[in-house]
Amino acid sequence: MTMPKRLRFRPGPGPCSPASAHAQLYFGAKAALVDYDLPDSDPGVSGVFVLGSPFWRNRDLQLALEGELTLPVVDSEVGGNDAGFESLGVFGALRTRGPVHFIGRVGLVQGEIGTRDELAAAFGFGIGLRSGGYRWRFEYTAYTVEDVDVDVLSVGLQF
Secondary structure, eight states: OOOOOOOOOOOOOOTTSGGGGOOOOEEEEEEEEEEESSTTEEOEEEEEEEEEEEEEEOSSEEEEEEEEEEEEEEOEEETTEEEOEEEEEEEEEEEEOSSEEEEEEEEEEEEEETTEEEEEEEEEEEEEEEETTEEEEEEEEEEEETTEEEEEEEEEEEO
């Protein structure tokens, strides 16, 4: 008579566990075109800096927490006056896996346009491309600061 072999259970990170996210920080820098939904406004250019960390992933998706700082490079003009856009935000980001991937983001942003200042919700989406060791990000993000819609179109690299 033969005895059945014992099965051993070894706990460890599975395909959908937080430990399998390979938590590592990433940094990104983007150039952005900023446009306000105001009469007599001309778009400006901003620099956007992102620091993020994935906290969950499976075979097809990854979730990350991102901090974002936006600083004006060339101020927008509203009615002949300079009105740069500054913001500091926290986003939850969802990214599909693969060399070409979808990016979706939702977060809270402290945004400032000239003298207007408000904590507001923000959302964004985009396309990412992985080439070599870099990830290119092409994104659209929308904010509302004191009833002024802000549209940000950006392109950048994630390291």
